[in-house]
Amino acid sequence: MLANSLVELDRQHLIHPLSSFRGHEQGGLRVLRSAKGATLTDSEGNQLLDGFAGLWCVNAGYGHESVVEAAAEQMRRLPYATGYFDMGSEPAIRLAAELAERAPGDLDHVYFTLGGSDAVDSTIRFIRYYNHARGMPQKDQFISLSQGFHGSSTAGAGLTALPGFHAGFGVPFGWQHKISSHYVYRNPVGPDPEAIIAASVAELRAKVEELGAERVAAFYAEPIQGSGGVLVPPPGWMKAMAKVCREMDILFVADEVITAFGRTGPLFACEDEDIVPDFITVAKGLTSGYAPLGAVLMADHVYQVIAEGAGEALIGHGYTYSGHPVSAAVALAVLRLYEGGLLENGRRAGERLMAGLHGLADHPLVGDVRGRGMLAAIELVTDKGAKTPLPAAAEASRRIFDRAYRNGLIVRAFGSGAIGFAPPLCCTLDEIDEMVARTRRVLDETLDDPDVGAAMTGA
Numbered sequence: 001m002l003a004n005s006l007v008e009l010d011r012q013h014l015i016h017p018l019s020s021f022r023g024h025e026q027g028g029l030r031v032l033r034s035a036k037g038a039t040l041t042d043s044e045g046n047q048l049l050d051g052f053a054g055l056w057c058v059n060a061g062y063g064h065e066s067v068v069e070a071a072a073e074q075m076r077r078l079p080y081a082t083g084y085f086d087m088g089s090e091p092a093i094r095l096a097a098e099l100a101e102r103a104p105g106d107l108d109h110v111y112f113t114l115g116g117s118d119a120v121d122s123t124i125r126f127i128r129y130y131n132h133a134r135g136m137p138q139k140d141q142f143i144s145l146s147q148g149f150h151g152s153s154t155a156g157a158g159l160t161a162l163p164g165f166h167a168g169f170g171v172p173f174g175w176q177h178k179i180s181s182h183y184v185y186r187n188p189v190g191p192d193p194e195a196i197i198a199a200s201v202a203e204l205r206a207k208v209e210e211l212g213a214e215r216v217a218a219f220y221a222e223p224i225q226g227s228g229g230v231l232v233p234p235p236g237w238m239k240a241m242a243k244v245c246r247e248m249d250i251l252f253v254a255d256e257v258i259t260a261f262g263r264t265g266p267l268f269a270c271e272d273e274d275i276v277p278d279f280i281t282v283a284k285g286l287t288s289g290y291a292p293l294g295a296v297l298m299a300d301h302v303y304q305v306i307a308e309g310a311g312e313a314l315i316g317h318g319y320t321y322s323g324h325p326v327s328a329a330v331a332l333a334v335l336r337l338y339e340g341g342l343l344e345n346g347r348r349a350g351e352r353l354m355a356g357l358h359g360l361a362d363h364p365l366v367g368d369v370r371g372r373g374m375l376a377a378i379e380l381v382t383d384k385g386a387k388t389p390l391p392a393a394a395e396a397s398r399r400i401f402d403r404a405y406r407n408g409l410i411v412r413a414f415g416s417g418a419i420g421f422a423p424p425l426c427c428t429l430d431e432i433d434e435m436v437a438r439t440r441r442v443l444d445e446t447l448d449d450p451d452v453g454a455a456m457t458g459a
């Protein structure tokens with residue numbers, strides 16, 4: 001089929017995630033055709049370095065035959081097995097065991113979902129059930145962070161703190177509360193790590209006191225806030241927040257949908273901080289995007305309360321595709337790749353990426369460079385001293401994405417003017433250098449933009 005007829009069919013029938021329906025009808029789309037390693041090819045034959053690993057998920061890179069084989073073999077043998085009625089399949093069981101073995105502390109129990117949104121949604125249900133089970137049903141208030149992203153389910157979208165996910169959808173609900181992000185570059189207390197940690201701790205305590213500790217069920221945080229603009233907390237921040245939660249009998253949920261599976265270096269970013277949350281949610285890198293799969297990792301002490309509380313009763317939470325054998329077989333094959341050298345390669349490439357991006361700090365538009373491992377961002381400003389964001393007229397999200405694309409690079413172009421990077425862990429150092437070089441070209445072209453130029457001279 002010709003690409004242009006695909007464009008027309010798409011316009012008429014396919015609703016795209018996080019899109020302007022009208023904008024998409026007018027703008028059309030680019031059809032991606034194939035990929036290998038860290039390089040995508042579109043339907044016009046353009047080759048693109050994927051600096052964003054699909055949607056920060058193809059951590060292993062494209063085209064691994066071992067993963068394709070694992071999926072094909074499982075499809076031939078047993079394409080589906082329900083987990084209902086006390087049945088199961090070998091890949092789901094093995095994957096649960098392997099995740100539990102590698103996860104920090106007593107995160108020994110795994111519930112599989114189809115992705116990150118339903119993993120977050122499942123934690124909300126489990127946490128409510130947990131508090132009912134221990135006779136505290138009034139403990140039903142949830143706290144998360146500004147700029148946080150916890151997916152797009154009806155309940156999870158209210159933990160998410162990005163306005164576009166709220167407007168028109170009737171969320172957040174009254175039981176969903178926010179405290180400020182650590183956002184180091186723009187934190188009102190300044191950049192000092194200790195001051196930022198102290199401010200976040202104080203705000204969490206104050207919020208809990210306002211709601212009443214006996215009412216607060218859980219606090220959610222991403223080890224690095226991804227969709228909010230790749231906001232990296234100061235070292236020790238997650239640990240300090242986890243400590244407050246423990247003290248106040250609040251469950252701590254680390255949403256590692258982006259950060260797990262080598263994105264920041266180790267398999268779980270919580271290892272960077274040596275913390276053991278009560279829940280970890282994962283998805284994306286779990287299968288490297290080769291098949292849909294997410295998971296909730298649940299601490300043993302939570303599991304035991306739920307199990308005891310329910311007794312013989314069924315715990316009414318289940319999906320047809322929980323523990324899908326093909327997705328689980330894919331995840332096991334991907335885990336072998338991570339542990340067979342990809343995590344190591346990702347660490348080396350991540351150092352190169354951070355060094356390269358820091359090398360862009362001299363560019364007149366670059367106000368901030370931040371990241372850890374293979375998860376990074378640069379934030380563009382028109383005045384470095386005043387940290388003035390790009391003007392709205394510069395349409396950062398669209399123009400920067402398009403410019404990068406024309407330069408053979410895919411990045412995440414945030415509306416705020418930040419540019420996000422999450423390359424596959426398989427990248428060679430040369431590919432990383434090339435991504436940085438292409439980014440500099442994008443910055444130069446943006447500097448030539450009349451809107452941006454006018455904002456810089458104050459004209």
Ligand SMILES: Cc1ncc(COP(=O)(O)O)c(C=O)c1O
Nearest residue numbers: 115116117149150151255257283
């Ligand atoms: C931290 C976090 N949680 C949850 C989600 C939702 O995951 P999914 O898109 O797989 O539903 C995302 C997606 O980007 C995420 O970044």
